[in-house]
Amino acid sequence: MWLLWCDERIRSIARDEVEPVFQPIVNLETHRIDGVEVLARWPQCRHRISTFDYILAAEREGSIGVLTDLILAKACQALSELDDGLWMSFNLSAQQFTDAELPDRILSTLSLYGIETRNFVIEITETAVMEDLHVAERVISTFRDAGVKIALDDFGTGASSLTLLAQLPLDRMKIDQTFVSHIESNTSNAQIVTSMLVLAEGLGLSAVVEGIERPEEHDFLVERGCRYGQGYLYGRPCSAAMLPHRLALGPDFLRLLDAAG
Ligand code: G
Ligand code: MN
Numbered sequence: 001m002w003l004l005w006c007d008e009r010i011r012s013i014a015r016d017e018v019e020p021v022f023q024p025i026v027n028l029e030t031h032r033i034d035g036v037e038v039l040a041r042w043p044q045c046r047h048r049i050s051t052f053d054y055i056l057a058a059e060r061e062g063s064i065g066v067l068t069d070l071i072l073a074k075a076c077q078a079l080s081e082l083d084d085g086l087w088m089s090f091n092l093s094a095q096q097f098t099d100a101e102l103p104d105r106i107l108s109t110l111s112l113y114g115i116e117t118r119n120f121v122i123e124i125t126e127t128a129v130m131e132d133l134h135v136a137e138r139v140i141s142t143f144r145d146a147g148v149k150i151a152l153d154d155f156g157t158g159a160s161s162l163t164l165l166a167q168l169p170l171d172r173m174k175i176d177q178t179f180v181s182h183i184e185s186n187t188s189n190a191q192i193v194t195s196m197l198v199l200a201e202g203l204g205l206s207a208v209v210e211g212i213e214r215p216e217e218h219d220f221l222v223e224r225g226c227r228y229g230q231g232y233l234y235g236r237p238c239s240a241a242m243l244p245h246r247l248a249l250g251p252d253f254l255r256l257l258d259a260a261g
Contacts, residue, residue, distance in 0.1 A: 021237035076113035078240035094128035117147035126158030177211020
C-alpha cells in the first residue's frame, strides 16, 4: 500500500499536479497579514496523505529537487500578481542542503518572477542543519548574501542545539506548534514558549509562533510580546486563486476582534 502511495505521489509530481497553498503569517501588533508560508498540496490525489509523507517519499525517490522547483515557480507566479510587499516563507528539506546548485536555482526563479529577495524567507529545520553544519553554513550564507532571510523551523522539536543559534546566521525562529496547545493553562508549555521568546529577542531573531488555534493562546502570546503568529485561528492554508481575497479580508479571528472593538 505504502509503495502504491509513493508511486502515485511521484507520478503526480511528474503530471504537474502539485499545488502551493498559502497560510497567513500575522503581525499580532498591526493585525495585518505580513507574510505567507507556502505549503505543498496534491489536490487530485485519491488518498489524503500528509505533506510530511510526500516530502519523505520525494526525498527517497530523488524527486525532491523537481518538486521544490515546481512549487516555488507556482508560488512565485501567484505572488508576482500581488503588489503589496507580502513576504513568502518557503520550506526546504534536509536532503536539499546537499544540492550545490539549489541556491542559484532558487535565486533565478525569484528573479524570473520579479520577487525581491528581501521578501523571501527560507525555512529550515534543526534536523536539516544538523546533518552537516558546514554545508548548511555555506548554503545559508549564499542565500543571506543575496538578501534572503533564514528561519529555523519547528524550533524546539529537533535537537534544539543552542550551538545552531550561536553559529548560524539566522533571522527568524519558528516556535513549534506542539508547545502552543493550551498554553494559558499548561504551565510547562507556557514556560517553554516564554523562554523561547526571550531567547529569540536576546539573539535579535524575530519569533513566529505556529499552530495558534484558540483565542486564549493568542491572548497569552500577545501579552508576552510575541510579534508574529500563524495558525488556524487566523487562517488555514488557501489556494493561489483565493489568496487575493484572503489578504483583502485579513486574519479571521482578528477581523472579528477589530470589528467588535
Ligand atoms: O513543519 P511546518 O511548521 O512547516 O508545518 C506546517 C504545518 O502545520 C502545515 O501542514 C500546516 O497545515 C499545519 N498547521 C498550520 N497551522 C496549524 C494549526 O493551527 N494547527 C494545526 N494542528 N496544524 C497547523
Ligand atoms: Mn515551515
